Amino acid sequence: xxxxxxxxxxxxxxxxxxxxxxxxxxxxxxxxxxxxxxxxxxxxxxxxxxxxxxxxxxxxxxxxxxxxxxxxxxxxxxxxxxxxxxxxxxxxxxxxxxxxxxxxxxxxxxxxxxxxxxxxxxxxxxxxxxxxxxxxxxxxxxxxxxxxxxxxxxxxxxxxxxxxxxxxxxxxxxxxxxxxxxxxxxxxxxxxxxxxxxxxxxxxxxxxxxxxxxxxxxxxxxxxxxxxxxxxxxxxxxxxxxxxxxxxxxxxxxxxxxxxxxxxxxxxxxxxxxxxxxxxxxxxxxxxxxxxxxxxxxxxxxxxxxxxxxxxxxxxxxxxxxxxxxxxxxxxxxxxxxxxxxxxxxxxxxxxxx
Amino acid sequence: xxxxxxxxxxxxxxxxxxxxxxxxxxxxxxxxxxxxxxxxxxxxxxxxxxxxxxxxxxxxxxxxxxxxxxxxxxxxxxxxxxxxxxxxxxxxxxxxxxxxxxxxxxxxxxxxxxxxxxxxxxxxxxxx
Amino acid sequence: xxxxxxxxxxxxxxxxxxxxxxxxxxxxxxxxxxxxxxxxxxxxxxxxxxxxxxxxxxxxxxxxxxxxxxxxxxxxxxxxxxxxxxxxxxxxxxxxxxxxxxxxxxxxxxxxxxxxxxxxxxxxxxxxxxxxxxxxxxxxxxxxxxxxxxxxxxxxxxxxxxxxxx
Numbered sequence: 239x240x241x242x243x244x245x246x247x248x249x250x251x252x253x254x255x256x257x258x259x260x261x262x263x264x265x266x267x268x269x270x271x272x273x274x275x276x277x278x279x280x281x282x283x284x285x286x287x288x289x290x291x292x293x294x295x296x297x298x299x300x301x302x303x304x305x306x307x308x309x310x311x312x313x314x315x316x317x318x319x320x321x322x323x324x325x326x327x328x329x330x331x332x333x334x335x336x337x338x339x340x341x342x343x344x345x346x347x348x349x350x351x352x353x354x355x356x357x358x359x360x361x362x363x364x365x366x367x368x369x370x371x372x373x374x375x376x377x378x379x380x381x382x383x384x385x386x387x388x389x390x391x392x393x394x395x396x397x398x399x400x401x402x403x404x405x406x407x408x409x410x411x412x413x414x415x416x417x418x419x420x421x422x423x424x425x426x427x428x429x430x431x432x433x434x435x436x437x438x439x440x441x442x443x444x445x446x447x448x449x450x451x452x453x454x455x456x457x458x459x460x461x462x463x464x465x466x467x468x469x470x471x472x473x474x475x476x477x478x479x480x481x482x483x484x485x486x487x488x489x490x491x492x493x494x495x496x497x498x499x500x501x502x503x504x505x506x507x508x509x510x511x512x513x514x515x516x517x518x519x520x521x522x523x524x525x526x527x528x529x530x531x532x533x534x535x536x537x538x539x540x541x542x543x544x545x546x547x548x549x550x551x552x553x554x555x556x557x558x559x560x561x562x563x564x565x566x567x568x569x570x571x572x573x574x575x576x577x578x579x580x581x582x583x584x585x586x587x588x589x590x591x592x
Numbered sequence: 593x594x595x596x597x598x599x600x601x602x603x604x605x606x607x608x609x610x611x612x613x614x615x616x617x618x619x620x621x622x623x624x625x626x627x628x629x630x631x632x633x634x635x636x637x638x639x640x641x642x643x644x645x646x647x648x649x650x651x652x653x654x655x656x657x658x659x660x661x662x663x664x665x666x667x668x669x670x671x672x673x674x675x676x677x678x679x680x681x682x683x684x685x686x687x688x689x690x691x692x693x694x695x696x697x698x699x700x701x702x703x704x705x706x707x708x709x710x711x712x713x714x715x716x717x718x719x720x
Numbered sequence: 721x722x723x724x725x726x727x728x729x730x731x732x733x734x735x736x737x738x739x740x741x742x743x744x745x746x747x748x749x750x751x752x753x754x755x756x757x758x759x760x761x762x763x764x765x766x767x768x769x770x771x772x773x774x775x776x777x778x779x780x781x782x783x784x785x786x787x788x789x790x791x792x793x794x795x796x797x798x799x800x801x802x803x804x805x806x807x808x809x810x811x812x813x814x815x816x817x818x819x820x821x822x823x824x825x826x827x828x829x830x831x832x833x834x835x836x837x838x839x840x841x842x843x844x845x846x847x848x849x850x851x852x853x854x855x856x857x858x859x860x861x862x863x864x865x866x867x868x869x870x871x872x873x874x875x876x877x878x879x880x881x882x883x884x885x886x
Contacts, residue, residue: 278628278631279631283695284695287691373677444693445720446719453716461719462717482719484719490676519720595825602828605832609855613856643857644853644857
């Protein structure tokens with residue numbers, strides 16, 4: 239009786255009903271230019287939030303969702319039906335891959351070669367030893383790590399472009415998780431553009447954002463950069479069409495004996511990468527490169543990241559140091575504005591020339 | 593002391609309390625928390641109209657349980673039986689673009705600020 | 721302490737405890753923890769005005785301790801003690817300035833003090849200031865319920881004084 243009364247009172251007090259703009263996409267006006275069609279997709283171990291401004295909105299979203307689900311099914315490391323699972327359990331035999339998977343794998347390996355040794359897709363067995371794949375965290379012993387580290391070597395993965403096959407040395411395992419969401423964003427962007435979508439905002443989980451076209455109201459897209467280990471934003475990026483990727487230790491971590499261990503590992507040591515950065519955000523044209531880059535910069539740290547950037551200048555970055563300093567590359571000088579309490583944080587613009 | 597003096601003090605306290613109640617509601621004006629289960633909005637809570645803290649449990653057919661706590665102006669996942677506890681670690685949320693997400697339960701809590709003028713400085717997306 | 725006094729206080733404790741246990745069975749007034757009628761306070765207020773601080777305090781503590789034991793909630797003991805003692809203190813101070821026709825005022829301030837004491841306890845237990853969101857609501861409800869229990873104590877005081885028993 240007590241419960242029932244309390245519940246009824248609460249119902250009256252708390253509920254306001256799922257109202258218009260709050261309702262799922264099917265109730266909104268997907269045809270209008272101001273009201274985007276929206277879709278949420280749970281895939282690739284994350285929550286995706288897709289918004290499309292187009293009269294083709296729902297169809298475009300169907301395409302995007304299908305693209306994501308197909309890719310997810312092919313790339314999952316745990317799904318026994320997946321191509322990557324097959325590759326990881328082939329005991330050294332070549333495995334035939336689908337076109338998308340092969341394209342992603344060869345693209346990712348090229349990036350890993352460029353950014354190595356900061357990015358190794360074959361670090362998966364070490365990640366598993368730390369429990370980051372299952373959330374059953376523990377600090378592995380030096381002996382455990384020493385046994386696993388020799389298998390961490392992306393250059394040992396061999397591809398046969400003619401046969402569309404890939405081969406791993408026995409014992410090695412690969413996980414495309416570090417680049418899958420970026421690649422999915424690029425594939426979705428292509429699918430949306432094929433539908434003639436003029437504007438879209440693709441949130442592929444919290445660490446990958448891909449914008450398409452210009453915002454319908456003519457203002458730039460405003461993409462906030464999460465403040466590490468706290469609520470709120472460190473700053474906001476005003477962007478046109480771009481891909482924004484962030485890697486940060488705060489995204490997934492555990493504490494043991496007062497020490498914080500996060501999920502981004504330095505492939506050379508097998509330990510969480512402590513390069514002096516709390517997060518690395520990169521702005522790129524394509525999300526695949528950006529996804530790989532954000533991880534690589536986080537592992538490399540400030541100096542090596544700047545050196546890499548000056549080599550080709552094919553990306554821009556916002557790095558947050560563990561002393562709370564914001565390092566912003568020259569190309570984002572005007573696009574990046576610190577937010578809230580971070581307006582007082584030290585900010586260093588990194589120039590193209592030293 | 594006369595009774596009316598005491599009554600005046602009591603009336604003042606009562607007025608102050610009423611004022612505080614109104615301010616508490618206005619301060620968090622128009623923030624609505626929409627709770628989605630696998631993409632469907634199952635419940636909306638107007639955080640500005642929450643009179644008293646409240647807790648309720650969202651369950652799904654796979655046995656996932658998320659205990660959602662609501663207080664005037666803010667919301668959080670207080671407890672969950674998911675292994676990663678990401679939703680719980682998110683803590684209290686009172687505004688902003690970043691939703692609370694529990695992947696295993698496919699639960700998303702999004703805040704919608706009805707009081708904010710269109711074109712206000714709220715970002716379109718949060719990365720990180 | 722005379723046997724008569726012990727017996728009388730024990731009886732009053734039993735009455736307070738009974739009221740307390742019966743009230744606990746009633747449905748909650750509102751989904752706000754700590755918001756309740758506080759009928760057992762009638763006994764405390766009456767005892768304080770009629771019998772004096774020591775007897776009132778013993779009845780109060782006896783009721784709180786036994787109430788927690790019977791309800792089987794040790795956590796509730798902390799809240800009850802914090803609220804009860806602060807309420808007692810405030811009522812005790814007011815007793816010096818209030819006449820027999822103003823006892824209900826002690827009830828009102830006592831109820832507000834009780835709710836404030838519970839908030840302080842909750843702040844310490846939960847290590848969160850969030851509970852103070854309840855404060856305005858709890859004070860308002862304290863005014864209403866306190867006036868009710870205070871008036872009850874006042875009438876009880878008047879009737880029993882007239883009939884000559886104490």
